[in-house]
Amino acid sequence: MSRPIALITGASSGIGAVYADRLAGRGYDLVLVARDLARLETSAKKLSEKHAIVATPLPADLGKPEDLQRVAKRIREDEAISFLVNSAGVAPSGSVLDASETDLDRLVFLGVDVLHTLTVAAAKAFSARGEGGIVNLASVVALMPERFNGSYAAAKSFVLTLTQSLASELDPKGVRIQAVLPGFTRTEIFERAGVDSSGIPAGMIMDAGHMVDAALAGFDMGEVVTIPSLGDDGLWSAFDQARHALAPHLSLDKPAPRYLPGVAAE
Numbered sequence: 406m407s408r409p410i411a412l413i414t415g416a417s418s419g420i421g422a423v424y425a426d427r428l429a430g431r432g433y434d435l436v437l438v439a440r441d442l443a444r445l446e447t448s449a450k451k452l453s454e455k456h457a458i459v460a461t462p463l464p465a466d467l468g469k470p471e472d473l474q475r476v477a478k479r480i481r482e483d484e485a486i487s488f489l490v491n492s493a494g495v496a497p498s499g500s501v502l503d504a505s506e507t508d509l510d511r512l513v514f515l516g517v518d519v520l521h522t523l524t525v526a527a528a529k530a531f532s533a534r535g536e537g538g539i540v541n542l543a544s545v546v547a548l549m550p551e552r553f554n555g556s557y558a559a560a561k562s563f564v565l566t567l568t569q570s571l572a573s574e575l576d577p578k579g580v581r582i583q584a585v586l587p588g589f590t591r592t593e594i595f596e597r598a599g600v601d602s603s604g605i606p607a608g609m610i611m612d613a614g615h616m617v618d619a620a621l622a623g624f625d626m627g628e629v630v631t632i633p634s635l636g637d638d639g640l641w642s643a644f645d646q647a648r649h650a651l652a653p654h655l656s657l658d659k660p661a662p663r664y665l666p667g668v669a670a671e
C-alpha cells in the first residue's frame with residue numbers, strides 16, 4: 406500500500422517545516438515546496454530518515470505565475486496527494502504607508518492569489534477523489550485588522566472567508582478544510598521582514614511546535630477555524646453567532662429607516 410502524500414508550501418522554515426515533521430509522523434509522504442532548494446533537501450533527508458517516509462523537494466518561487474501553475478498542476482494530477490498545507494507567506498516590514506508598494510503587492514499575491522489557486526486546485530481534485538484535507542494559514546489579525554498592516558490583515562481575512570465558505574461546499578464531498586489563526590509565533594518571519602521582534606512580550610509569542618500541534622488537534626476535532634491561543638472557545642462561538650444573527654437583516658427590499666425614513670415607511 407502506498408502512503409498518502411501531503412504537499413506543504415513554505416516547508417523550508419517555521420510553521421511549514423513543523424507541519425512537514427508532524428504530517429510525516431502521521432504517516433504521510435511529503436512534497437516540500439519553497440524557494441530554497443538546499444534547505445528543502447536537508448529537511449527532506451532528515452524527515453525521510455526520522456519517519457521512514459519519502460520526502461521530495463519541489464522548489465518553486467510561488468511569486469512567479471509559471472512556478473505557481475507547476476505546483477497547482479502537481480496537486481491536480483498526482484492522485485496520491487490528499488493533504489495540502491498553505492503556509493508560504495511573508496510579513497510586512499511596517500504599516501501600509503511605510504511599506505513599498507512592490508512589497509505589498511508581493512505580499513498580497515503570495516497570501517491571496519497563490520493560496521487561492523492552490524486551495525481551489527486541491528478542493529476540486531480532492532472532492533473528485535472523495536477525501537482529503539486542506540489547512541490554510543491565516544492569522545488572528547484577520548479578526549483585528551485595526552491593529553496590523555492592512556494589506557496583510559486583509560489577505561488573512563481572505564484566507565478565513567475562503568476557508569469558511571469552502572467548508573460548507575467540501576463537507577458533503579468528504580473533504581476537510583481548516584483555517585488556522587495563529588497569534589505571534591516564533592519563526593524567521595519577523596527577521597526576514599526586517600522587523601525587530603524583541604519588543605513583543607514573551608507571553609504573546611508561541612513556540613511553532615506548540616502552535617502546529619494545537620492546530621492539528623483542532624483539525625482532528627473537526628474545527629473549520631482554529632485559534633491556538635484561545636482558551637475560552639465560547640468567545641468564538643459568541644462571535645460566530647453574532648455574525649449569523651445579522652443574516653436576516655443583510656439583504657432587504659428597503660433601506661434602513663435611519664438612512665431613508667420616507668422609503669422605509671412606504
Ligand SMILES: NC(=O)c1ccc[n+]([C@@H]2O[C@H](COP(=O)([O-])OP(=O)(O)OC[C@H]3O[C@@H](n4cnc5c(N)ncnc54)[C@H](OP(=O)(O)O)[C@@H]3O)[C@@H](O)[C@H]2O)c1
Nearest residue numbers: 415417418419420439440441467493494589590592593594
Ligand atoms: N510567525 C507568525 O507570527 C505568524 C502568525 C500568524 C500567521 N503566520 C502565517 O504562517 C505562515 C508561515 O509563516 P512562518 O512564520 O512559518 O514564516 P517563515 O518561517 O518566514 O516561513 C515562510 C515560508 O514561506 C516560504 N516562502 C516565502 N516566499 C515564498 C515564495 N515566493 N515562494 C515559495 N515559498 C515562499 C519560505 O521559504 P523560501 O524562503 O525558501 O522560499 C518559508 O518556507 C505564513 O502564511 C504567515 O503569514 C505566521
